[in-house]
Structure formats: structure tokens, C-alpha cells
Amino acid sequence: MQEVKKPKKPLIFYYVVVMMILMLFNFLAMPWIARRQIQEVDYGTFLDMAENKELGQVEVQQQENMILFTNKDNTVIYRTGMMPDGDLTQRLWDSGAQFSGEIIQQTDPLLSFLLSWVLPIVIFVAIGQYMSRKIMKNAGGSNAMMFGVGKSNAKVYVKSSEGIKFADVAGEDEAKENLWEIVDYLHNPGKYREIGASMPKGILLVGPPGTGKTMLAKAVAGEANVPFFSMSGSEFVEMFVGMGASKVRDLFRQAKEKAPCIVFIDEIDAIGQKRDGRIGGNDEREQTLNQLLTEMDGFEENTGVIILAATNRPETLDPALTRPGRFDRRVPVELPDLKGREEILKVHARKIKLGENVDFEKIARMASGASGAELANITNEAALRAVRDGRAYVSQSDLEESIEVVIAGYQKKNAILTDQEKKIVAYHEVGHALVAAKQTNSAPVQKITIVPSTSGALGYTMQVEEGNHYLMSKEELENKIATLTGGRAAEELVFQSVSTGASNDIEQATKLARAMITQYGMSKDFDMVAFATVTNQYLGGDASLTCSAQTQAEVDRQVVELVKGQHEKAAQILKDNREKLDELAEYLYEKETITGEEFMEILNR
Ligand code: ADP
Numbered sequence: 001m002q003e004v005k006k007p008k009k010p011l012i013f014y015y016v017v018v019m020m021i022l023m024l025f026n027f028l029a030m031p032w033i034a035r036r037q038i039q040e041v042d043y044g045t046f047l048d049m050a051e052n053k054e055l056g057q058v059e060v061q062q063q064e065n066m067i068l069f070t071n072k073d074n075t076v077i078y079r080t081g082m083m084p085d086g087d088l089t090q091r092l093w094d095s096g097a098q099f100s101g102e103i104i105q106q107t108d109p110l111l112s113f114l115l116s117w118v119l120p121i122v123i124f125v126a127i128g129q130y131m132s133r134k135i136m137k138n139a140g141g142s143n144a145m146m147f148g149v150g151k152s153n154a155k156v157y158v159k160s161s162e163g164i165k166f167a168d169v170a171g172e173d174e175a176k177e178n179l180w181e182i183v184d185y186l187h188n189p190g191k192y193r194e195i196g197a198s199m200p201k202g203i204l205l206v207g208p209p210g211t212g213k214t215m216l217a218k219a220v221a222g223e224a225n226v227p228f229f230s231m232s233g234s235e236f237v238e239m240f241v242g243m244g245a246s247k248v249r250d251l252f253r254q255a256k257e258k259a260p261c262i263v264f265i266d267e268i269d270a271i272g273q274k275r276d277g278r279i280g281g282n283d284e285r286e287q288t289l290n291q292l293l294t295e296m297d298g299f300e301e302n303t304g305v306i307i308l309a310a311t312n313r314p315e316t317l318d319p320a321l322t323r324p325g326r327f328d329r330r331v332p333v334e335l336p337d338l339k340g341r342e343e344i345l346k347v348h349a350r351k352i353k354l355g356e357n358v359d360f361e362k363i364a365r366m367a368s369g370a371s372g373a374e375l376a377n378i379t380n381e382a383a384l385r386a387v388r389d390g391r392a393y394v395s396q397s398d399l400e401e402s403i404e405v406v407i408a409g410y411q412k413k414n415a416i417l418t419d420q421e422k423k424i425v426a427y428h429e430v431g432h433a434l435v436a437a438k439q440t441n442s443a444p445v446q447k448i449t450i451v452p453s454t455s456g457a458l459g460y461t462m463q464v465e466e467g468n469h470y471l472m473s474k475e476e477l478e479n480k481i482a483t484l485t486g487g488r489a490a491e492e493l494v495f496q497s498v499s500t501g502a503s504n505d506i507e508q509a510t511k512l513a514r515a516m517i518t519q520y521g522m523s524k525d526f527d528m529v530a531f532a533t534v535t536n537q538y539l540g541g542d543a544s545l546t547c548s549a550q551t552q553a554e555v556d557r558q559v560v561e562l563v564k565g566q567h568e569k570a571a572q573i574l575k576d577n578r579e580k581l582d583e584l585a586e587y588l589y590e591k592e593t594i595t596g597e598e599f600m601e602i603l604n605r
Contacts, residue, residue, distance in 0.1 A: 261305060429449075484508050
């Protein structure tokens with residue numbers, strides 16, 4: 001879609017320009033206009049005219065050493081230089097002229113009045129009229145908008161044939177289906193009105209960052225072929241109290257004029273957070289929110305203005321915002337599944353030149369958990385890699401490498417590990433992989449590397465999920481914990497000491513074990529009681545405990561027991577396969593990076 005930029009310059013800019021033009025005019029042009037009417041003559045002419053009594057008015061300018069005089073009708077002004085003339089006063093007296101120090105008006109009084117008073121006023125009024133008409137046309141005009149304050153600054157996208165369509169948003173079929181109704185309504189509102197159905201005024205797109213919420217909103221506008229107003233929640237909140245509210249008013253005024261249209265508010269949680277009645281709360285935000293609520297109540301159903309808003313923290317929104325009649329419909333926009341990831345990769349791969357052997361399914365499988373934005377980034381990184389290596393097309397290995405770049409950070413080529421460190425890291429990573437492979441339910445290993453990456457990881461074992469997982473059994477989760485402890489278990493077994501390299505594993509294993517006990521009801525004693533609530537579901541999903549101190553202690557005890565049990569299991573697996581562990585670690589130490597196939601081949605030898 002094409003973005004139409006509105007005039008950015010505030011009204012004051014135009015006034016300043018006019019002031020400057022007028023000042024220049026006064027300084028330069030006025031004296032010139034005045035001088036033009038004066039005729040330069042010699043002293044003799046003056047004497048002759050005096051003699052013949054042809055003088056009208058005479059002005060003697062002692063300081064400038066000259067005489068200004070007019071003819072009898074005062075129609076022409078003459079000037080001449082002064083000569084030493086003792087009889088001058090007598091001569092003038094005789095000629096019957098009017099004479100004095102300052103008598104002659106060099107310009108026409110009427111003209112000078114027009115130029116210095118009437119003209120500026122006329123220009124000012126004209127510009128004012130022009131500007132206010134222009135603003136009225138654009139936005140409807142408001143007092144607060146003088147000098148550009150309180151304007152909504154919403155980006156407007158006009159109807160355009162090349163706008164984003166649903167076909168550009170891959171995956172997300174449920175969300176698209178949900179939004180298709182809106183498109184249909186905008187195309188054909190009569191159908192809905194006839195039956196008495198009214199569209200929801202607001203729709204909340206909820207999901208993790210980078211899953212295509214903005215894209216979906218644009219696609220709705222693109223499919224329905226209506227204008228699209230876009231604004232971010234944080235843009236409403238200004239330094240001055242009251243400006244946010246004025247921006248909301250302005251945005252809705254514009255939208256109503258352009259109806260049917262889509263208004264998109266990104267990151268609505270910036271203004272829509274719960275009002276908690278604390279003293280000294282954020283007044284500006286609350287006023288803005290109140291104005292938004294009022295505006296949403298204000299327009300009747302079926303006006304054709306549909307508000308879409310995006311957030312990844314739906315639980316922080318004010319209940320007044322989510323009640324029926326406001327944002328009453330919620331469309332989840334989730335992380336893409338395997339098929340979705342493959343489609344998104346294909347959409348973005350359209351823009352780049354691909355080699356022949358590219359297997360999108362495999363890439364999608366490897367990039368498990370990646371968002372649409374990350375997948376877009378992966379394809380772009382792959383293209384950049386191809387350019388860096390001087391190739392004309394993107395190959396499978398480019399794509400595979402760039403997954404690691406996006407998910408694990410760049411390979412840090414110059415981080416130097418000591419020999420002993422390298423050995424420890426090799427055993428650590430093989431420990432993970434071996435435990436994973438030996439537990440039948442664990443996903444096979446895709447790749448193991450001990451090349452340090454910029455994200456700080458010294459090694460990396462990439463596992464691949466076979467197919468899509470929506471449910472995980474207790475055993476699968478336990479195996480996952482065992483795999484996470486496998487690295488440390490290998491270090492203990494081989495070096496009889498432990499290192500700091502397992503901190504991330506420890507964190508993940510603990511989180512998983514805690515979730516099993518407090519959220520998934522997988523402990524013996526607690527049955528189906530939840531002891532934790534998930535906050536920020538779409539931003540990492542941290543859980544906070546909601547139980548008594550005693551239960552908390554018991555939960556901690558069980559978490560320790562669970563992780564300990566799996567750690568022992570992992571240690572046992574490694575003990576039983578000590579030879580393979582040594583062989584694989586040796587091989588990884590030599591090669592630094594090995595693939596899943598190489599790994600399996602050595603394991604099954
Ligand atoms: P959000 O608003 O959810 O944070 P965006 O809509 O801004 O995410 O998406 C960011 C970028 O990610 C888009 O410009 C697009 O390139 C890519 N993207 C995300 N989801 C998809 C998808 N489903 N299909 C294609 N591209 C996607």
C-alpha cells in the first residue's frame with residue numbers, strides 16, 4: 001500500500017515565512033518604491049522654479065545636505081543638493097512656497113497605509129483561511145491542533161492494488177478465517193444490517209511478537225480495499241497531559257470521515273493497562289484510555305469503522321477495554337506450527353534466488369519455535385551469506401547456518417578455548433546428545449557444534465522435533481529434563497569435576513520441573529491443583545507461585561527430587577555407554593561440528 005504523508009510543517013512555520021517576507025519587503029522594496037517618485041535635478045532648476053513661483057512645498061534636509069521640493073500641484077517630488085546660499089530663506093519666502101524642516105511625504109499616504117497595514121493583514125487572513133480549510137479537509141480541524149499539537153499523526157494508507165493480502169500472510173489460518181468475516185462485512189455491510197447483525201467494534205489480535213499481527217491487520221484493509229490508519233499505543237502518550245486524549249479524538253474524527261476503514265492500534269497495552277487507582281498513577285495514560293473508551297462508545301454500530309489492536313500482554317489490559325461493545329473479540333495469532341513455518345519460509349523465499357536442493361520442510365523442522373519475523377530474518381541472513389561467499393544463489397546450507405545465526409547468534413570464530421576447555425565442551429555436548437538419543441522418546445539430534453557463538457554459548461546441540469507436538473506426556477518431559485542434565489553428567493563422569501557451562505541447562509531443567517509440579521498436575525501428592533499462574537503468556541510465560549509457604553517448601557523439595565532423579569538416570573545412561581561417549585567426544589573434538597547423521601552412524605556402529 002502507498003503511504004500518504006500529510007504535511008508535517010505546523011501552521012507556525014507558514015506564519016514565520018510570511019513575517020519574513022513582509023519584513024524583507026518593508027526593508028528593501030518600500031524605500032525603492034518611495035525613491036522612484038523622486039526626480040533628481042540641479043540647483044539651477046530649483047532656483048528657476050523658485051523665481052517663477054512654481055514651487056509647492058520645500059523641505060530642507062540640513063543633515064543630509066539636500067533639498068526636497070515639489071511642483072505647485074504636489075504631484076512630482078524633486079531633489080537637489082544644497083549649495084551655500086545665504087538668501088535661501090528669503091528666496092523661498094518670495095516664491096510663496098510652503099517650507100519647513102519636514103513637510104514632504106515621500107510616498108502617497110494612502111499607498112503607504114495599504115502597504116504597511118492592510119496588505120499584511122490580508123495575507124495573514126488568507127493563509128489562515130487556506131490552512132484551516134486544508135486541515136479541516138484532512139482531519140476535521142480542532143483548536144488543539146494549532147501548531148500541530150494534538151494531531152494524531154496516524155499513518156494513512158490509501159486503497160491500493162498492491163497492498164498486502166491474506167495470501168502474503170502464511171500460516172495463521174484460524175486468524176485469517178476469523179478476520180475474513182470483517183472483510184466480508186466491509187465489502188457488503190447491507191447483508192449484515194438486513195438481519196440486524198452488527199460487527200464487533202474492536203478486535204484484539206493477541207500473540208507473541210513477530211507473528212504477523214500488523215501484517216494481518218494490513219491484510220484485512222488490503223482485502224477489503226479500504227483505508228488503513230495505523231498508530232502505535234505509545235505514540236498517544238505525550239509529554240503534555242491531555243494531548244493523548246486529543247490525539248485519540250483526532251484519530252477517530254479522521255477515521256469517521258474516511259469510513260469504511262480500518263484503524264489499527266499497535267501495542268495497545270501502552271495505553272490500555274489496568275487502571276489501578278494508585279495515587280500518583282499515570283494521569284496522561286488514564287486520560288487517553290478514558291478518551292478511547294468514550295470514542296468507542298460514541299460511534300454507532302455499523303458506521304464502518306473497525307478497530308484492530310495488537311498486544312502481547314492481553315492480561316494487563318483494562319477490563320473496561322475488553323468488555324462487550326469494545327474490544328470484545330479476541331483473535332489469537334500464535335507461533336506457526338511446522339506447516340505454517342514451511343509456508344512462511346516459502347513466502348519469504350519468493351524474494352530470493354534459490355539453489356535446487358533446498359528442502360523447506362527440513363529447515364522448518366530445524367527452526368522449531370521460530371516466529372514469522374525470525375523466519376523472515378533467517379531467509380534474509382541466508383541470502384546475505386550467499387552474497388558474502390560470492391555465490392549467485394542461496395543453498396540449503398546457507399539456510400541451515402542462518403537458523404543458528406538467528407537463534408543462537410553468530411559463530412564466534414576468534415574465541416579461543418584452551419584445549420582442556422574444548423574437551424570439556426565436547427563431552428558436555430555429546431552428553432546431551434547421547435542421553436537424548438538413548439531415550440527412545442527423545443527427539444533425534446540434528447547437529448552438534450563446539451564452535452562458540454556470540455550469544456555466549458560455547459557449544460550447542462540442536463534437536464529436531466519429529467512432527468508437531470501439541471501434547472507432551474509426563475515421560476517425554478522427564479526425558480527432556482534428563483537430556484538437559486546429560487551435559488553436566490558427562491563432565492562429572494569423565495572429569496570428576498563440574499564447570500559453569502551448565503547454567504543454562506540448569507535453568508531450563510528447573511523451569512520444566514517446576515511447571516510439571518505446579519501447573520501440569522504431574523506430581524504424586526498434589527493431584528490436579530494449580531500452584532502457579534502464568535503471567536505474560538506470550539512473552540516467555542513466567543509463572544508466579546500462588547500457594548502457602550509450606551506448600552512452596554514442598555514444591556521445592558519435589559522439584560529437587562525430580563531433577564535429581566533424571567540427573568541420575570542420565571548419569572546411568574552415560575555410564576552404560578561410556579565407550580560411545582568417548583568415541584563421539586573424540587570425534588567432535590576433532591571435527592568441531594558434526595551432523596545428526598554422523599552422530600547416529602558412530603552410535604550404531
Ligand atoms: P507483530 O505485529 O506480530 O509483531 P509483524 O506483523 O510486524 O509482527 O511481522 C513482522 C515481520 O515478520 C513481517 O514484516 C513479515 O516479514 C514477517 N512475518 C511474520 N509473520 C508472518 C507470516 N505469517 N507470514 C509471512 N511473514 C510473516
